[in-house]
Amino acid sequence: MKDIMLEEEEIELDSLQFDNLLNKEEKDAFNYLLNHTVFCPNCSQICPQGVVDYNIILTDANEILMKGKCGKCGSGVTRLMLIEEDAGFKDRVKDIRNK
Ligand SMILES: [Zn+2]
Numbered sequence: 613m614k615d616i617m618l619e620e621e622e623i624e625l626d627s628l629q630f631d632n633l634l635n636k637e638e639k640d641a642f643n644y645l646l647n648h649t650v651f652c653p654n655c656s657q658i659c660p661q662g663v664v665d666y667n668i669i670l671t672d673a674n675e676i677l678m679k680g681k682c683g684k685c686g687s688g689v690t691r692l693m694l695i696e697e698d699a700g701f702k703d704r705v706k707d708i709r710n711k
Contacts, residue, residue, distance in 0.1 A: 655687070
């Protein structure tokens, strides 16, 4: 059995937490991924009208998971937003988790 104390929890970030987590470059990267790389299984293509109503989840591995809806058809879409993290990222994650 794994030591439960070492497990991080998934946290759904509110907009302020998400805003604090990413620096300018990371926000740009996030928006690029959001607008150009989220695949809609229903449309069978990258969401042609972008993604709407999305939530951001900090996963147990401290990765950023986006869950939203295709802007065209409304199907649920999910993508792990793998962005290059700066040196301060881990500290900001810690701040969020310690609150
Ligand atoms: Zn769609």
